[in-house]
Amino acid sequence: MTVEDWQNGGFGLYVHWPFCEAKCPYCDFNSHVTRGIDQAVWAQVLAKEVRRVSGLTKGRVLNSIFFGGGTPSLMEPETVKAVLEASKEDWTWSNNIEITLEANPRSVDAVRFEGYANAGVNRVSLGVQSLRDPDLKALGRLHGVEEAKAAFSVARSVFDRVSFDLIYARQGQSLEDWRDELHEALDLSVDHLSLYQLTIEQGTAFGDRYNTGRLKGLPDDDLGADMFELTQEICAEAGMPAYEVSNHAAPGAESRHNQIYWRYGDYAGVGPGAHGRLTLNGKKFASVSYSQPGKWLASAQGGSGDVSFERLSGKDQAGEYLMMGLRLREGVSLDRLRSFNSRVLADDVVEHLVDLGLAWKTENALGVTEQGKLVLNAVIAELLP
């Protein structure tokens, strides 16, 4: 059997749990605040979808499973278990499979950690977001700093690997504020951190407030850039360099799941609003599921939760690989890019970017420099076929 392109990135399963206890004002993910969810039904239908997709890709080795949301830590351990069991029917788990679940750092969620571990989860990613109580309140989070730290301890005792997220470049935050907070975070002896700059998305509460001029004190682009550079510096010193734009890890502690996306592997997407990329008979397809939980549930029960399943052209794949791959420190493979689309990467554009000190190029790889990482969207826009 010849090696297919996706194998350069690996194969994973993404499961979307779309429910939250409250909607955060900055969040534009597919999340819904709904009471009275029948988890038995959801467990059954999610498992059914996993079987449907695994039926298309029988015999593959699964490198990673990721429960994202919404708030997956609202899932009963039984629900998680049903999904994991289903994934073993037509797929084989790799020996070192990474199974991650996103969790809220609250005591009510922490009580379920043990159950998740028993079901097979071996990594959690905690949505800590900030180590400052007033800021957590401003971000609409339901936990406090002490509660988050306690949940982190529980997680550390239960799981092999624990990561947490922080949001910076917040309202009224200075460079010094962030320096202190980041040091505190690193002091918690964590080996993986996701450090995201607050982004104002349209269609969120923050977006509305921003549009009407009521979201004050956001750092300007220059301060945002300074904060980003400071973050790189501090984390590198602490032995947690960035392996992706916003993700830092001690060597070996990188999230395998996200690397499947960024290395442009294959991934099955199951659950409301989940996206997938699957190579079938040598052709790569993009799947999108219904976002509305009720709609998805009914549709999946009837046969498939997908709202679309479309073939990607070589040009599409080249574009997606560039968009994902350039986020990684390792960059993208020129051979792979050319195999998608022979006309990608005009020499003069690459040369111009290298001249500007924004990109680097070797025999078979193209990547962005520290400076280029900050203006990645502009760089990608230049390179897109």
Next chain:
Amino acid sequence: MSTPLSHIRNFSIVAHIDHGKSTLADRLIQSTNTVAERDMKAQLLDAMDIERERGITIKANTVRIDYIAQDGEQYVLNLIDTPGHVDFAYEVSRSMRAVEGSLLVVDASQGVEAQTLANVYTAIEADHEIVPVLNKVDLPAAEPERVAEQIEDVIGIDASDACLISAKTGIGIPDVLEAIVNRLPAPESGDPDAPLKAMLVDSWYDPYLGVVVLVRIMDGTLKKGDQIKMLQTGAKYGVDRIGVFRPAMEAVEALGPGEIGFLTASIKQVRDTKVGDTITTEKKGCEEPLPGFKPSVPVVFCGLFPVDSAEFEDLRDAIEKLALNDASFSYEMETSAALGFGFRCGFLGLLHLEVIRDRIEREYNIELITTAPSVIYHLYMKDGEQIDLHNPADMPDPSKIDHIEEPRIKATIMVPDDYLGDVLKLCQDRRGIQLDLTYVGGRAMAVYDLPLNEVVFDFYDRLKSVTKGYASFDYQLEGYREDNLVKMSILVNDEPVDALSMMVHRDRAEMRGRAMCEKLKELIPRHMFKIPIQAAIGGKVIARETLSALRKDVTAKCYGGDATRKKKLLEKQKAGKKKMRQFGKVDIPQEAFISALKMDS
């Protein structure tokens, strides 16, 4: 159907924009039952959307009204609705020559405006009898006595028996009709049997009839089937159709002396007809042309380029079609390093430019980049040659130029006292020389000698803004004068952008250059590298700004599902880039070409 001369009244209406000219015309048409009630719509005579929208008249329009006066006799009243804007001064003067009298409509609360003055003087020059009409007397702010006095003071005509009307409500309309019959003169004697002598008042293209020519018969009789000749162009045609406007076209057999009507004669292009030309019969025609004919000459030039270069052929098509119907609009192909293929177009003035541009964008759906308007400079070369420079990009080597002359205008500005200071400063800033300053009531009238190039861009906008819209403005060309003029180039990332180069006065070059560079710095988005923006005269940089490099635009969080969404975002970004023009490695948004030139002093 010739009407006896004594029962014909030909007239026009002179008014400032918004003083109610079109409403009064509508009311006259309506109250004489010229148009059935159900066919009435506001501003019947303004046919084009742009005319209705802006409340201006671009083409002369005509209506023939049958009116039974209080003396029991039936009269024929011919109204020519003339263009009211200074850009069309020559067309106005021809329309004025086609009639014997004018209604001077003045808003009873606002009083006389500069534009009213210019047109009323044209009417007086054409020996018109003038009936003052004070409109909007029903408004609480109306001061008919004060305005009547102002008319007497400023214009010098008797306003003691002005008609007091409200065109909106219909008050006073019967008085206006009677005044037209009793106070305006009948056409002077014309002989129906003399050789035909008719004035070409205006012409336009009708999709069904071809070119329609508006004529005023001076002598003789125009009949269907006549072989006619245009004295200025020498062209000959067979007359297909003759008629009058009510205001819809209505065929008649013949038009006699004093009458106003139309003819069609398989004329293919409006371009073939010259406003002010004399029409006669091919055989036994008159010899002497009517006095006052002038070929129309464009005075303001700019480049029109399609935003999407693929639309060049569509633009050519649109321009050719518009030119068929507008003899005063000139064009020739132009190539710009920056903007690609387009056209250098000549216009009668700024309004004319805007109207044509709007029509191309609206009627032909082509997005345009308009370059800085320019005027014609007279270049006197050291070797004795004289060159007309239409486009700063074509400027020859300055060392070979002996001197440069630029067109000057005489501008009349009327403004309430409170804003006079700002107006004087504006004129001074634009190199104006004050010729006169007088006060009438609470208003000042400033007359300035100004370079046309300082006015063509945004002078009128600035004037309106500093006077909160209270000033009125009019101008006429006064000829050429030498001054210290230079070409200023703009360099973006060290590359000259030809479409942004302009002629400026040497003393003002630094100021203009600085303003341009600052403006461009705001208008050009940040790139991945820093971009110097410079203004230069010859090789010498006179102003410089630096647009710093983009520092951060990366998407913080991006995983699996985002690939689709982010792709859409980047595609949108790419589409936005398409709307910009590339200069070397720099993308300049199209609005920069116009906005950069606006001077916010």
